[in-house]
Amino acid sequence: xTQTQVLAxxxxxxxxxxxxxxxxxxxxxxxxxxxxxxxxxxxxxxxDLNVTLPLSDEYVQNVLTNGEPTRxxxxxDPGDKITAKYPFSDxxxxxxxxxxxAFQVRMIKGIDRDGATGTxxxxxxxxxxxxxCFPDAAAVSFYSAQYRVLxxxxxDVNDNTPQFxxxxxxxxxNELTPVGLTVFRGISATDLDEGPNKQIFYSFSSGPxxxxxxxxxxxxxxxELEGIVGVLSPLDFESMYAAAxxxxxxxxxxxxxxxxxSASPQSAQRTSQxxxxxxxxxxxxxxxxxxxxxxxxxxxxxxxxxIRPKYLTSVTSGNASISRRGY
Ligand SMILES: [Ca+2]
Ligand SMILES: [Ca+2]
Ligand SMILES: [Ca+2]
Ligand SMILES: [Ca+2]
Numbered sequence: 001x002t003q004t005q006v007l008a009x010x011x012x013x014x015x016x017x018x019x020x021x022x023x024x025x026x027x028x029x030x031x032x033x034x035x036x037x038x039x040x041x042x043x044x045x046x047x048d049l050n051v052t053l054p055l056s057d058e059y060v061q062n063v064l065t066n067g068e069p070t071r072x073x074x075x076x077d078p079g080d081k082i083t084a085k086y087p088f089s090d091x092x093x094x095x096x097x098x099x100x101x102a103f104q105v106r107m108i109k110g111i112d113r114d115g116a117t118g119t120x121x122x123x124x125x126x127x128x129x130x131x132x133c134f135p136d137a138a139a140v141s142f143y144s145a146q147y148r149v150l151x152x153x154x155x156d157v158n159d160n161t162p163q164f165x166x167x168x169x170x171x172x173x174n175e176l177t178p179v180g181l182t183v184f185r186g187i188s189a190t191d192l193d194e195g196p197n198k199q200i201f202y203s204f205s206s207g208p209x210x211x212x213x214x215x216x217x218x219x220x221x222x223x224e225l226e227g228i229v230g231v232l233s234p235l236d237f238e239s240m241y242a243a244a245x246x247x248x249x250x251x252x253x254x255x256x257x258x259x260x261x262s263a264s265p266q267s268a269q270r271t272s273q274x275x276x277x278x279x280x281x282x283x284x285x286x287x288x289x290x291x292x293x294x295x296x297x298x299x300x301x302x303x304x305x306x307i308r309p310k311y312l313t314s315v316t317s318g319n320a321s322i323s324r325r326g327y
Contacts, residue, residue: 033067033103034133034146040064043153046124047110055106063150064103064133068096072103073132074150083127086111092152105152113154114192123194127152158197158263158270162189167274169257171229175237176283180230183219187227187276189259199262202227207254207275211243215253219278227257229276237282252279 042061053059064072074088093106115122131148165188173183191198201224206214220232237251244250255276263269 032146033064033069033135034148035064035066037148039149039151040131041151041153042105043155044107044111045155046113046157046159048159049110049112051110053108053110059107061105062097062100062102063094063105063131065101067101068098069103069133070136071134075130075132077128077130080128082124083129086124086127088129105150111154113156114160114194116192118190118192120194124154127154156194156197158193158261158268160192160197161270162191162200162259162261162272164189164257164259164272164274167257169274169276170279171276172279172281173231173235174281174283175235177231177235179232179234182222182228182230184229184276184278185227187229187257189227189272191261191270193261193263196262196264200259201225201262203258203260204276205256205258207256209252209254210247210250211240213240213243213253215255215276215278218253219255219276229278235280237280238286240280241282251281252277 040063042063044061045058047053072094074092074094076083076086076088091107091109091111093108095104095106096102097104111124111127113124115124129150129152131150133146133148134144135146136144166186169184169186171184171186177183187202189200189202191200202221203224204216204219204221206216209215216232218231218233218235220230222228222230240251241248255278256273257276258271258273260271261269
């Protein structure tokens with residue numbers, strides 16, 4: 001046999017082996033009730049922890065769809081600390097659905113995805129179990145077990161409202177603060193959800209105050225993604241002080257701050273509100289003025305007009321002296 005003939009026969013043999021192997025694998029996949037996937041991923045929406053869930057489609061998922069296995073056991077991975085808190089049989093039921101011809105997992109008890117803190121450390125996104133599947137009755141033995149990884153993803157639901165930190169807010173701004181300057185960076189809200197359900201947008205609206213002034217005409221949030229406050233228009237202590245009839249405690253703007261998450265659809269968005277009180281203080285923007293003893297000032301502290309001013313003058317003519325008063 002020549003070298004070429006040897007090579008050709010080797011090729012034919014390899015192709016034959018490949019055919020045999022692929023035929024065997026596909027036959028196995030076709031006949032195994034344990035399926036062929038080494039990892040199976042199913043998803044359920046989160047709910048309040050331990051609440052009993054209704055029997056509805058969103059809490060039932062098909063896992064094995066290639067015939068009825070003789071037996072399926074589910075173990076948790078002892079190395080997975082989060083999954084260890086959720087014993088499979090406490091939260092899930094398995095059964096074979098003869099109509100759909102599928103081995104199914106049903107979620108029976110709520111699992112809270114978000115945890116108690118805003119950090120991801122206590123989030124429950126994936127539970128991982130081991131599925132031990134015996135494909136047919138004739139071979140329920142240690143050796144016939146087929147092992148699959150069962151990953152259960154807990155989907156986030158927008159079930160948390162943004163919470164303001166260190167609210168309500170109060171800040172003092174001098175009237176001479178220039179327009180455009182940032183005066184406050186302390187507005188902050190957190191949300192326990194994830195993704196868009198956690199993403200917060202801030203906005204301002206005018207709140208009630210003694211002087212009934214609209215603070216949104218004077219202060220602005222330059223970015224709705226950040227709780228930073230800037231001056232929008234020139235401030236004037238004197239006009240506010242006059243409107244408050246000299247009561248400096250009333251010289252403030254009251255702004256309502258809204259935090260809204262970005263859940264979709266918009267109807268699912270959650271909002272919370274707090275207040276931002278901005279007190280305006282006096283700056284040195286007034287020149288000195290003379291005080292005229294004969295001038296009766298208006299009762300308004302900032303008024304510069306005289307009420308019934310008196311004029312007093314004296315005229316000397318020779319030895320005679322004449323005084324005149326005028327009103
Ligand atoms: Ca939750
Ligand atoms: Ca968390
Ligand atoms: Ca959530
Ligand atoms: Ca939220």
